[in-house]
Amino acid sequence: MDEAERTWRTEFPITERLNYLNNCSLTPLHRRGRERVDRFLAEWSEQGGRAWYDHWIGEYEALREDLAGVLGASAGEIAIEPNVSAGLVGIASTFDYAKRPKVVVSDLDFPTDGHAFLAVADRGAQVEFVRSPDHVRVPLELFERVVDERTSAVCTGHVYFTTGWIQDVRALAQICHRKGAVLIVDAYQSIGALPFDVSASGVDYLVGGTLKWLMGGPGIAFLYARGAVAERARPSAVGWWGVQDPFAFDVEHLEYGSGARRFEYGTPAVAAIYAARAGIDLLGEIGIERVRERHKLLSQRLVDGALDQGWTVRCPRDPEERTPIVTLEHPDPSSVVASLRAAGVICDHRPGLIRLSPHYFNTLEEMDQALALLEPLRAAHAVA
Numbered sequence: 001m002d003e004a005e006r007t008w009r010t011e012f013p014i015t016e017r018l019n020y021l022n023n024c025s026l027t028p029l030h031r032r033g034r035e036r037v038d039r040f041l042a043e044w045s046e047q048g049g050r051a052w053y054d055h056w057i058g059e060y061e062a063l064r065e066d067l068a069g070v071l072g073a074s075a076g077e078i079a080i081e082p083n084v085s086a087g088l089v090g091i092a093s094t095f096d097y098a099k100r101p102k103v104v105v106s107d108l109d110f111p112t113d114g115h116a117f118l119a120v121a122d123r124g125a126q127v128e129f130v131r132s133p134d135h136v137r138v139p140l141e142l143f144e145r146v147v148d149e150r151t152s153a154v155c156t157g158h159v160y161f162t163t164g165w166i167q168d169v170r171a172l173a174q175i176c177h178r179k180g181a182v183l184i185v186d187a188y189q190s191i192g193a194l195p196f197d198v199s200a201s202g203v204d205y206l207v208g209g210t211l212k213w214l215m216g217g218p219g220i221a222f223l224y225a226r227g228a229v230a231e232r233a234r235p236s237a238v239g240w241w242g243v244q245d246p247f248a249f250d251v252e253h254l255e256y257g258s259g260a261r262r263f264e265y266g267t268p269a270v271a272a273i274y275a276a277r278a279g280i281d282l283l284g285e286i287g288i289e290r291v292r293e294r295h296k297l298l299s300q301r302l303v304d305g306a307l308d309q310g311w312t313v314r315c316p317r318d319p320e321e322r323t324p325i326v327t328l329e330h331p332d333p334s335s336v337v338a339s340l341r342a343a344g345v346i347c348d349h350r351p352g353l354i355r356l357s358p359h360y361f362n363t364l365e366e367m368d369q370a371l372a373l374l375e376p377l378r379a380a381h382a383v384a
């Protein structure tokens with residue numbers, strides 16, 4: 001670790017006690033996040049409702065600007081959401097399924113990417129799943145084969161949550177647009193882990209949140225809607241914060257807010273805004289290129305070590321093809337995760353998989369410690 005990396009590591013008190021390798025689920029709280037949330041508590045305590053006007057509405061709009069900066073979008077293309085699921089429900093409510101019933105999702109996608117559309121089957125939506133041949137990647141040809149003039153949308157991940165594989169969403173946008181379909185990207189696992197410019201990508205909608213690589217904790221997500229797409233959208237899932245003038249308190253008329261704002265719902269969780277902005281600040285200071293390089297270094301140590309030990313590694317072996325999500329196959333992954341936890345190494349499991357995800361504050365020594373603990377656990381299984 002160089003001097004700067006050591007400094008950033010001290011931002012995360014958890015590193016004093018634990019080897020934390022579960023960042024693709026939730027990055028732990030950093031000192032500046034805690035200071036900002038303390039500031040929110042002081043404002044709430046000292047000002048009550050007045051704090052909306054003196055601080056919180058300003059923080060909300062500043063968060064919108066921050067998110068636009070991270071994505072390479074304009075602020076008008078960003079809606080602030082409580083979670084990705086809410087954003088997808090809003091998007092799913094905009095399509096005319098009588099004209100174009102088909103929605104394409106992959107079997108590697110996060111459940112909510114399919115559920116948001118399965119839930120509108122009574123409005124005519126028919127979800128078609130493309131199936132990953134190697135359970136790691138979803139080749140573009142599979143989408144190309146099924147996207148047609150009856151397709152409203154493709155909704156899929158930028159990075160798949162069990163394999164870390166990076167989808168070429170720019171090429172996928174072209175496939176969709178050739179048939180007049182919309183591309184919705186679930187970028188929860190990519191934003192903050194990869195340099196990405198949403199405007200250049202051509203995607204129509206993109207959803208993500210601050211829990212993971214943006215280091216901003218739970219309670220804040222975002223929805224990007226490309227300018228022209230947002231202006232055309234007529235969501236039936238709405239809230240009073242998403243209208244043109246919420247403070248007119250007009251119950252009798254619905255006038256959508258301009259741009260992506262129409263996808264917003266109601267009163268936001270303000271403490272979460274403070275934590276989210278702190279995480280985005282931190283990322284801005286480190287720099288996304290630098291984060292990406294360190295992710296590659298740390299995750300490759302895990303991949304190489306696991307292969308040497310004889311594990312079946314599910315994620316791609318080439319670091320250019322994936323984020324730092326490293327998954328190892330095991331028939332009883334929760335028992336492995338529990339053993340690691342007992343030794344102070346925090347990771348997670350998904351069906352049939354142990355999932356480890358280092359972040360830039362981790363060290364190579366921590367990767368080696370995790371590997372040393374993993375080795376006998378694989379052998380125990382192989383003997384049994």
Ligand SMILES: Cc1ncc(COP(=O)(O)O)c(C=O)c1O
Binds near residue numbers: 082084085112157209
């Ligand atoms: C790819 C992906 N999409 C969505 C989610 C969750 O979305 P939500 O904000 O609705 O909890 C996660 C993880 O929690 C995820 O990994």
